[in-house]
Amino acid sequence: EAQVTQNPRYLITVTGKKLTVTCSQNMNHEYMSWYRQDPGLGLRQIYYSMNVEVTDKGDVPEGYKVSRKEKRNFPLILESPSPNQTSLYFCASRLQMSRGDYEQYFGPGTRLTVT
Amino acid sequence: GQQVMQIPQYQHVQEGEDFTTYCNSSTTLSNIQWYKQRPGGHPVFLIQLVKSGEVKKQKRLTFQFGEAKKNSSLHITATQTTDVGTYFCAGQVWTTRRGNKLVFGAGTILRVKS
Numbered sequence: 001e002a003q004v005t006q007n008p009r010y011l012i013t014v015t016g017k018k019l020t021v022t023c024s025q026n027m028n029h030e031y032m033s034w035y036r037q038d039p040g041l042g043l044r045q046i047y048y049s050m051n052v053e054v055t056d057k058g059d060v061p062e063g064y065k066v067s068r069k070e071k072r073n074f075p076l077i078l079e080s081p082s083p084n085q086t087s088l089y090f091c092a093s094r095l096q097m098s099r100g101d102y103e104q105y106f107g108p109g110t111r112l113t114v115t
Numbered sequence: 116g117q118q119v120m121q122i123p124q125y126q127h128v129q130e131g132e133d134f135t136t137y138c139n140s141s142t143t144l145s146n147i148q149w150y151k152q153r154p155g156g157h158p159v160f161l162i163q164l165v166k167s168g169e170v171k172k173q174k175r176l177t178f179q180f181g182e183a184k185k186n187s188s189l190h191i192t193a194t195q196t197t198d199v200g201t202y203f204c205a206g207q208v209w210t211t212r213r214g215n216k217l218v219f220g221a222g223t224i225l226r227v228k229s
Contacts, residue, residue, distance in 0.1 A: 035219075040124065040221055041221060042121070042203060042219045042220055042221035042222050043158070043203065043205075043219040043222075044219070045217075090157060090158070103148065103160035103163065104148075104158075104160065104205075104217065105160070106157040106158045106159070107157060108156075108157050109156075109157050
């Protein structure tokens with residue numbers, strides 16, 4: 001079954017304690033993204049990756065890091081989480097395109113609370 | 116930067132009534148996608164519109180893309196309780212640096228009273 005998986009699904013942590021949210025897709029997609037969803041703000045892109053070892057900042061990258069060592073995995077790293085990073089996080093993947101357009105597949109989400 | 120405005124933010128309708136959500140972009144879009152997110156779930160792709168003035172239908176859902184490719188709408192006829200959720204539009208803009216960038220609207224939350 002084609003899918004994007006994320007772990008953990010729920011996480012409560014304290015300010016400053018480093019954490020990693022994993023993301024994996026089994027569709028051989030080149031393009032992967034991380035979004036955060038906050039009420040009234042929709043989905044905002046944090047980081048994206050066009051392929052292995054190619055990552056770039058999205059619209060709200062501050063406080064986050066990513067890596068793309070393998071095509072299927074795209075972990076999100078919070079080196080020193082703060083309460084304003086409390087949010088619902090989605091990983092997404094899609095085929096890469098030059099000018100073609102493809103749907104994005106989203107993972108189930110990770111609800112993060114930073115106290 | 117590119118923005119996609121979506122209205123209304125909330126809509127509470129009686130079952131059987133119609134529902135419409137609108138998206139407007141500050142820039143011309145390559146295409147527009149629509150997603151549905153059920154309560155507690157993740158966004159799921161519904162459809163993509165590419166051509167100016169395009170209209171597509173999926174059962175009770177009608178999607179339109181404006182002539183100028185800057186606005187779009189989703190209309191649901193005779194809503195049902197299964198339509199409950201948040202509907203997002205996402206406009207695709209081509210940039211030389213980032214390739215195709217997808218910009219999401221804030222979403223419209225639909226609640227249906229039975």
